[in-house]
Amino acid sequence: MLVLSRKKNESIVINNDITIVVVEIRGDKVRLGVEAPREVPVHRREVYDAIQRSQEADDASNNANSATQD
Numbered sequence: 001m002l003v004l005s006r007k008k009n010e011s012i013v014i015n016n017d018i019t020i021v022v023v024e025i026r027g028d029k030v031r032l033g034v035e036a037p038r039e040v041p042v043h044r045r046e047v048y049d050a051i052q053r054s055q056e057a058d059d060a061s062n063n064a065n066s067a068t069q070d
Contacts (some may be wrong), residue, residue, distance in 0.1 A: 006022045007022065007025075008022050008023070008024065008025055009021065009022065009023075010022055017036065017037055017040075018034070018035065018036045018037075018040065019033075019034070019035040019036075020032055020033070020034055020035075021033040021034075021035070
């Protein structure tokens with residue numbers, strides 16, 4: 001993992017087309033802005049994990065349905 005120090009209004013660039021900006025620092029919370037192309041999904045980690053679990057459940061359900069139809 002790369003660890004960087006940034007101050008308010010400073011940013012990092014990922015792969016030439018994704019920019020992460022430190023918008024605000026308040027106590028132990030940091031607000032980040034993400035600029036990315038529309039086709040690049042950007043989620044908080046807990047949302048991403050929920051999406052992955054939902055997709056895995058859908059895949060398992062589809063596989064079970066396929067097996068019963070054969």
